Amino acid sequence: LGDWVRHAAGLLTPMCQWMRRRVLAAPVLWTDDTRVSVRVPGRKTTATGHLWVTVGDDSAPYTTFHFTRGCAAADGPDVFLAGYTGFVHADGLA
Numbered sequence: 001l002g003d004w005v006r007h008a009a010g011l012l013t014p015m016c017q018w019m020r021r022r023v024l025a026a027p028v029l030w031t032d033d034t035r036v037s038v039r040v041p042g043r044k045t046t047a048t049g050h051l052w053v054t055v056g057d058d059s060a061p062y063t064t065f066h067f068t069r070g071c072a073a074a075d076g077p078d079v080f081l082a083g084y085t086g087f088v089h090a091d092g093l094a
Contacts, residue, residue, distance in 0.1 A: 019062040020080075026060040027086040031077055038069070052076045 023029055031054045038049040052066040068075040081088065 020064050022060040023054055023056040023062050023064050024084050026056040028057040030055045030089045
């Protein structure tokens, strides 16, 4: 099953990249993050990761996700939104 998921991810990568380009071309977008538990290989404990969702406007009606292991802006939205020049709606959490 893991091999199927890895293979599907490889096949879907070009579509995900296309959706990201479309969302970043939109004049307005919305973004937020959600904490998720992440399994730590070789350990019985979990760590906290973040899924950053970005949603485009009517001109780019797509929802994209970007995963980071931490909550720092430099890891999440700063990387994903690099070069974006439109309006971003966010909750403003530090």
